[in-house]
Amino acid sequence: AKSNGKFKLLFNNLMKPITFFALLIGLNLLLISCEGNTDRTREIRNNTSRTINVFTAGTYISVFNQSVSKNKTETLFITSQRGGSYYLESPAMGMTSMLITNATGDTCTKDYKLDNNWEIQVEERSKIPSDWQHKYTFVVDDSDFN
Numbered sequence: 001a002k003s004n005g006k007f008k009l010l011f012n013n014l015m016k017p018i019t020f021f022a023l024l025i026g027l028n029l030l031l032i033s034c035e036g037n038t039d040r041t042r043e044i045r046n047n048t049s050r051t052i053n054v055f056t057a058g059t060y061i062s063v064f065n066q067s068v069s070k071n072k073t074e075t076l077f078i079t080s081q082r083g084g085s086y087y088l089e090s091p092a093m094g095m096t097s098m099l100i101t102n103a104t105g106d107t108c109t110k111d112y113k114l115d116n117n118w119e120i121q122v123e124e125r126s127k128i129p130s131d132w133q134h135k136y137t138f139v140v141d142d143s144d145f146n
Helices: 002-033
Strands: 037-046 052-057 063-068 073-082 097-102 118-126 131-140
Touching: 052 073, 063 073
Parallel strands: 037 131
Antiparallel strands: 037 073, 052 063, 052 097, 118 131
16 A cells, blocks of 8 residues: 555656646646737839839749739739838848839839838737738839830
8 A cells, every 4th residue: 555655656656747848838838829920011003104114033932024014913022020020121131123114115113112102001910929910012004214
């Protein structure tokens, strides 16, 4: 009967640290899963009366070389980061060049590097976990060509 009591004491002493570590691991997993996410989408919207040709390259985008029909919007690239954030970044971040031409060969004079030339929308999709969507849209009009 004494050995049975020693076994219970030994078992209880072993289970306390195991239970403690299991709770710590569970808490860490819970905190990691609550980290959230931030998606940032760069788009181009063609508000001109004709199709435009868009060439974009950079560190976040290998190459975007497409025609965009009038009144259409195309995604240039999307980035995602762990952790929800409402902080804006420069819309041109990750882009080293953008060349836009129209059907007559005119070049767009609107500077994509100026933040004010972009429409910016920020939406909180979820509070817990923190999940944010940033949308940066470069809008091209007929008046942007010379």
